[in-house]
Every structure is written in C-alpha cells, then in structure tokens.
Amino acid sequence: GETVAVPLPVPVAGQGPSDGGGGEPDLLEMDPIAFEGLVAELFRARGMRAVTTQRSNDGGVDVEALDPDPISGGKIIVQVKRYRNTVPPSAVRDLYGTVQGAGANKGVLVTTSGFGPGSYTFANGKPLTLVSGAELVDLLGRCGLRGRLSAGAGDASVPAQRSSPDGEDGAGGDHNVLGMTWSGGVALDVCALVCRGGRVLSDDHFVFFNNPQTPEGAVRAVPGFAGDRAAVRVSFDALPAEADRVVLVAAVDPEVDPGGDLAGFTEAGIRLRDAAGVELDRLEVSDGRAGEVALVLGSFRLRSSGDWEFVAGGKGYPGGLEALVQEYGIEVA
Known part of the structure; x- marks a missing residue:
C-alpha cells in the first residue's frame, strides 16, 4: 500500500x-x-x-x-x-x-x-x-x-x-536612533516602511527581519541602547527625495510566540535619541489590543518647513504583518 x-x-x-x-x-x-x-x-x-x-x-x-x-x-x-x-x-x-x-x-x-x-x-x-x-x-x-x-x-x-549597523556607509553622518520599549512578554518584530503618502517606495524600502536596511542605508535595524527592546536608526537627511514619511510598525513574531497577540503590548514608547545616544524625546504609542497581531506605532512625516514630525498611529491588524504591508502596497503571497 x-x-x-x-x-x-x-x-x-x-x-x-x-x-x-x-x-x-x-x-x-x-x-x-x-x-x-x-x-x-x-x-x-x-x-x-x-x-x-x-x-x-x-x-x-x-x-x-x-x-x-x-x-x-x-x-x-x-x-x-x-x-x-x-x-x-x-x-x-x-x-x-x-x-x-x-x-x-x-x-x-x-x-x-x-x-x-x-x-x-x-x-x-x-x-x-x-x-x-x-x-x-x-x-x-x-x-x-x-x-x-x-x-x-x-x-x-x-x-x-550588508555592513554592520554601526558602519557609516550609505546614510553616514548624522542620524537618530528610535529605541522601542514596551511592557509584557510578547515577542515582537519592529519594522519600518519608507513611504510617499501611504505607499512604500519599493519592496527594498521595507526594513524587516530579512531586509535589515534600505538600499541607500538611510533606515536600518540596529541593536539599540540600554533599555531598548528593539531599535531603528534613521538618517532623515539621507532619505530618498520622494520619501515623505517613515512608518514604524510592530508585529508578533509567530515563530517565537505562535498564537500570540498584542494584548501584552503595553506601556509602549519610542525613545528618540541623537547619534551619540542622548535621549531627545520620548514618544508615546498606543497599547496593543487582544486579537490584533500587528500595529502601526506611528510615522515621521515631512512638513513643508522641512522638519519631520511624529504622528502617533494605533491602527491594529488581526491579519498580522501580512495584512499591514499589503495596505502599504507590498505584494504578499
């Protein structure tokens, strides 16, 4: 048989x-x-x-x-x-x-x-x-x-x-480090999308676990400083000219925490630091909710003055990172 x-x-x-x-x-x-x-x-x-x-x-x-x-x-x-x-x-x-x-x-x-x-x-x-x-x-x-x-x-x-997170290729020079903090034991992937409006510039401008930096090196995942549970480094001046926002998202890591949701994502914040690690500001983000697996933490948006302003997010996705990135124009299987 x-x-x-x-x-x-x-x-x-x-x-x-x-x-x-x-x-x-x-x-x-x-x-x-x-x-x-x-x-x-x-x-x-x-x-x-x-x-x-x-x-x-x-x-x-x-x-x-x-x-x-x-x-x-x-x-x-x-x-x-x-x-x-x-x-x-x-x-x-x-x-x-x-x-x-x-x-x-x-x-x-x-x-x-x-x-x-x-x-x-x-x-x-x-x-x-x-x-x-x-x-x-x-x-x-x-x-x-x-x-x-x-x-x-x-x-x-x-x-x-790619080069080590501390290398100065690509973006080089002045940059900020966005350190993510939260309470609870949920295991998260923190990702970033470089966008124009609500659309990511390209697949390569989605920084996640398998693509640790954008092609020009302006946005990259880094180890972070003491107290950070995840971190993203951004060189705003080195972003592509067409970019007008950098969107930060968090998603439950399904390999570490299968079946988990964002109910354990509480007291969350972003520590905005300069290149030397000096904390400049602390940005509050929304807590996660039961049943949701991915969350828009917020976005830095380019203003007509040339400054970048943080706008808190909060939209959750029961469909996880897959559903979130589709909304920003990335084709998912």
Missing part, C-alpha cells in the same frame, strides 16, 4: 548533477532535470532521503525528502525555481497549499534568484523555508557539491550581506 511519509524512489534522468568534468556548473545553464537532481543530492548530503518526482501529475512537487529526525523530521516537499528574476509571492502561496494538500511537515522553495519581502512575510511562522540563489550556492559548497551562479544572477532580489 501507499505510505505518505516515505516517497517511492523515482529514477533520475542522467547521473547526478555533479557528474561531468571541468569547473563548477552554472546552475542557470544546467539541464532542468539535472538541477532538480542536484537539489535532491543536497538533501541527501544533509542526511535525508530525497528523490526527484516524475514529470507529470506531480502536484507541483520537484523533490520529495524525508528527514529521519524523530522530533523535527518528517516529509518535506521541495519546489525548485530556476529564475533570474525575483520569485513571485504567488509561488510561495502555491507551495504552502501543496504542503497542506500532501500532509507534509514542511515545504522548501529553492531558487537561483531571490525572494521579495512579501514572500518572507507570508512564510514567517509557517512550515516554509525559502532558499535564495546565494544561500543555495553556500549550502552546496558546505556539502561538497558543485554549483555556481553566473555573475549578476539574482543580484537584484537576493538580500545582500
């Missing part, structure tokens, strides 16, 4: 992707079936059973893997996207549906390019792992497998390893 958790071995066309001479193969130029075979080989190198699926009626599955770990293991559905451009959020949603339909424990989406913030936001807290091209090459190398990406592949969509 059939066994859902243990995929049947399916022959792979060709001999594995690491066959052949010469240097490391360009992942974007490999035969598609060989590329899927390479991904399956990567899972096997990590101690799992893994096979590629047949070409038809596979329900969107490219590789099935079985992690033998009795606690964290189980059936893993793997989809492979050999793209040069950013993988659309719809692909992440489709994978999630496939994982649920197959009764799998986890889904993994592997690509040669990268993912936007909408995809990471959707995947956060779900049994999904997104592997970008840069991460794939790194994993292959660690497991003794060969593969490279041609120069420039995926550069526009793979979050780069």
